Amino acid sequence: MSKIEIKANAYLVPDRGIIRIYDNLDIFPAVVNILGKDAQLNNILNCIEVPLEASHIIKTLNIKSSTELTQFIDTQTPLDIPTEEYWQSLLKGATLRDFQCEFLCWFESRRLLAWSPKASQRGVICALACGTGKSVTSLATDAHLRKQGLIDKTLIVCRRNNEFTTWTDHLDKYIKLPYVVIEGNAKERSSAIAECKKKKTKLALIHYEAIRKHGKDLAGLVEHLIIDEAQHIANPASQQSIATDLVAQQAKYTLMLSGGVAQNRIATQLYHPLHLCNRKMFPSFNRWRDDWCITELLEVPLIVRGRRIMDSDKKPVLRKIQQIVGIRDPEALAKEVSLYMFQRDITTVASQLPEVTRQVWGVELSKRQKQVYLEIRDSVSKEVAGLSVSNALTKILRLHQALGTLASLGLEDESSKADTIAEFVVDNIPDGCKVLIFSQWVKMVSSIYSRLKEQDINVLMMTGDTSETDRTEIRQQFRTNPLVKALVTTTTLESTGGSYEEANYVIMADRVHQVLVNIQAESRVIRLTSKLPITIINFITMGTIEEVQAKILSEKLEAIRDIMEPAHTYTQQDIDEMLSIKPK
8 A cells, every 4th residue: 555644643651552543533444455354443531542563553554653653663573482492491391372372471471561661561360261381381481581580489379279270280290499388377478478488499489378368478479470270369358359459469460260251240350460460541340330341320229238127118228239230242342351361162172182072960859858949939029029139149149958958058958969969970071981970059069979988989088077187088088999989079168179080970969050160160170181071960849940041151151251341140031930930
């Protein structure tokens, strides 16, 4: 295209990684003709936006530019991104997959473009699908920064369960640098922090429970902060988020890892990770809400200390709240977030994961369970009247408990589902195979465990009441003892962090309302390192709220293939349908 005289002005926005062209929107077709979809109209600021990498458009169209931008264009050289051979050399004994190398290239490009002295980006989010080696990817990132002389000490924040074992295994195998684990009682943690401050110690591990107490102690100590399972800091007001913020503010680089940064409410849960990435662009939750969120003014019952306040006529006292109900412009936000988040969902890497077969087994309630279920349903139908959807979902948890075992309600252990699961394990899982069984209810875990024991199945059980020492032993037994066939555990305890690649069956006795939590549970078995085909079995009680829930979860899963698509949330219509369906 020959040069033409254009009356427009271009300005560099380094924090955003873009160039804005003002004063002449008529040139937009010409810009699109050169750049295609990389050119965007910003109707709010009344300008054209193009990526930083597309600075040649300024010369091509002979657009006037500011001094800062002219200097940038004149001195710009191609980004020096290492080759795959370099990335593969970072971790001895590890072979990185193509999408892991792709992340590292993306990370380095963001570092070169956005981590300049005047820029405000300080972090990125690695949102790889569960089971695809995020911890190994983060250690490769750490090794790269270390090799470039950019960092000296690194802090890894993770969950308290078996992730310490996963991380220490990886550190021992791939990094081989002196590290310390910050855990134990107050004296032991203080001693570990003192060890971390020594020159020879290069890495430290700490769990979320401990960082609440030691954020101030660790602030300014590390240059690189790795936050595993970053959904645990989605609430900026939580103590662990506040403590983690103290460390992130003084770290040069923050890398957040998650298979699902926003587990359910994307509009609210995405803010805080982005705030850690760039505090200047995402300064406060109120600014985030005003810029990106759709809100509604709702009237909800006034609840004080868990009790609903009633007026003199015995009607609920209502209060008005501004509730976030969605994202105003998902496409625009996706473009904004792409500067900070590298995302690859399960479909992208499916060819590198084991073959997965999914089954649904229907269960019918016993006569007694059906009676209890209907009694609770009639009671809950009255209780949820006028409640918000989130509060209504809390109320119907008793219905989910009744569909598991009546023991969850303080009655005798009667459970059609536990009976059916035990029969399935005996009749359908061959000898030599291992099965991981999840339930969100401790009583249901115990019910399934006792029935498998009665069938002479070599089974282990683990809940939140199991001591840390016993948990470690149970995990080791399940993974290494060929005679152990099953492990029954709670979704809360084992849905994140650990790897159970030795298992080739997963049974979901029930599922939680957050779709990504269910995916994370399944992904304990679906790993890059899994060598056997995987079978996932969902047990659903027909004609109950579980049948409606299964439909909603399926819709939500489709909606969040791209994390920026607002997930299908529960509606009042969903609640009504759940409470109207009748058991068969």
